[in-house]
Amino acid sequence: MTGFRGMRFVMDLIKRFTPKRESLTGNESISDKQLEESTTTTTLKVMKRHKWSLALGVSAIALTGIITFTGHQYVEAGMVNVYHVKLDGQEIGIVSDNKIIDEYKQRKPQEVQQNFPDVHVVLKTNGVTYEPERAYNVKSDDSAVLATLDKLLVPQPVGTELKVDGKTIAIVKDQQTADQILDQVSAPFAPKAKETAKVSALSTSQGEDITTAPSELEKVEFIQQVDTKEVPIKPDDLAIPEDVVKKLKTGDVQPAKYTVVEGDCVSCIAKKLGITKQFIYDNNPGLQDDKLKIGNQLDVTVLKPTLSVKTTERVVQNQEIQYDTEYVKDDSLRVGVVEPISAGKNGLKKVTIQVTKVDGLMTEEKLVNEEIIDKPVMAKVKKGTKVIQGEGSGKFAWPVVSPSISSTFGMRWGKLHKGIDITGNKNIMTADNGRVTETGYKSDYGNYIIINHLNGYETLYGHLSKITITEGTIVEKGDKIGIMGSTGDSTGVHLHFEIHKSGSLENPLKYLNR
Known part of the structure; x- marks a missing residue:
């Protein structure tokens, strides 16, 4: 307080002795310069007269500042x-x-x-x-x-609750464990990885089984609604992951056995249990040809998976495209004769098929795209239109009705038996269309007939008792040409029948079938 009073005292002194702009007489003005000189002189006089009071005021001001600064520093140090x-x-x-x-x-x-x-x-x-x-x-x-x-x-133990269609199946350790379980259920139905290098051209006759063909997995999902949620648990509530996988795959169905009794058969058991025969065979690989033994136990467990896995797969196959043939008619060639002009070539296309499977069994297939890789090249051929009567078909019929072979083609007693001996109905018929080129008698064949079928084949009919056709006659398959007999070198009534192809002997049984 002393410091503040000293300051006021100094200010009052200065104010009291500051000369006014008017003269002491009140009627004359003082110039600015005179006023400044007067003020300075007055101030110095006042300071000399009251120097101790001024010193005390200044000291008080300084002390106040020091106290304030020191107090602030002290408080700040404690913050x-x-x-x-x-x-x-x-x-x-x-x-x-x-x-x-x-x-x-x-x-x-x-x-x-x-x-x-x-x-x-x-x-x-x-x-x-x-x-x-x-x-x-x-x-x-x-x-x-x-x-x-x-x-x-x-700490709160928690687990992941696994639900299928709203029904709690199990509680497992965490979401990662639940995901691993679901992956194990779906993994067996994921398709095999496709190797592009192994994709081969498939002809229509070859036809790879599309259900087992390599494919690219587009989507895998469960048919049922699967939900997971974190829930508070007791440690004893946790299920073993392997048990959960088994339950999801089999529906927790217990194995079922059937004991074979007297009178049982596979179809009887299937009907009795409401299952298929194929199911019984699939579940019991050792069972063959409906052979059952009394007392045998058959596995008839019908699995009902809690979760059904639906996969959508994309199968890409290269398939051949059969080339077309352009026929150019040629009346200089016989009917049935075809001569190539230019060869054809099969094309190739890439076929994309979308296959849907449920638990590995195909339920739907859909062709989604075809891409032509190589276009087929059309073949060009001449096709004969010239009709020649008596031309054979190349397919032979038995020359007698109800035939029975008494001797086959081959070596007999060191000698070649050139044809086959046939017994049966006595009427002899031509084995194919043709022209009768020779009839007559020989010591070995007896009465015989030779027919040229105008296609490289000839047939011979021997040991006839009677010939009912003449040379040059055009005959059709099945026409009667003679009667069976035993003329020439023969030991009984029969027909000796030969087939020649381009001048060479053929075994008639190669062409005749019962």
Whole structure:
């Protein structure tokens, strides 16, 4: 207070002795220069007269500044940054650094999980928050706050509930385990990887089985609705993953056996149990040809998977395209004769088929795309139109009705038997269309007939008792040409029948079938 009074005293002195702009007489003005000189002189006089009072005022001002600065520094030195920690909005203590809480929230759940390796444990730290404050001389206790959090935060075992069409199937450790189980159920139905290098051209006669052909998986899904959800559990609630996989694949169906009794047959058992014969054979590979033994046990377990796997696959195959043939009529060639002009060539196309399967069995196939790789080249041929009467078809019929062979083609007693001997109905018929080129008698053949079929084949009919046709006659297959007999070198009534092709002997049984 003394310092402030000194300051006011100095100011009052200066004000009192400051000359006014009017003269002391009141009727004359003082110039600015005179006023300035007068003021300076007056100020110096006042300062000399009251020098101790002025010194005291200045000292008071300086002391006040020093006290104020020192007090501020003292208070500032006592200020600290602290963090009020709360759990679900309720304060539980003060820590010195927010990093302590951040590190705790990251570290503690991991430590808890390590203590329970077989169960997925959740430590809910989301409710732990903090608010910063800068205050004077506030005390914090980091360890006490962490200890309180350890006490208040209770680890909760949780599992993943697996549901199929709303029905709980099992509770497993976590979502990863549930995903692995579902993958194991669907994996057997995933198609084999396709190797492009092995894709070969398929002709219409070859035809690769599309149900087992290599394919590219487009989509795999479950027919039923599958849901998973994290739920609180007791450790004993967890199911063994292998058991869950089995349950999803088989429907938890117990094996069924059937014991064979007297009078049973595969079809009888199938009808009795409402299953197919093929199902019984598939489930019992050792069963063959309906051979059952009394007392045998058959596996008749009908699996009903809880989950059915639907796959959509894309099969790409290279298929041949059959070339067309252009026929050019030629009346210089006999009917049935075809001569190539230019060869044809099959084309190639890439066919894309979408195949849908349920549990590995195809339920639908759809052609989605065809791409021509090589166009087919059309063949060009001459086709004969010249009709020649008596030309054979090349397919022979038996020359007698109800034939019976008494001697076959081949070596007999060191000599070649050139044809076959046939007995049966006595009427002899031509084996194919043709022209009678020779009839007559020979010592070995007796009465005989030779027919030229005008296609490279000739037939001979021997040992006839009577010839009913003449040379040059055009005959058709099945026409009567003679009567069976035993003329020439013969030991009984029969027909000796030969076939010649381009002048060479052929075994008639090569062309005749019963």
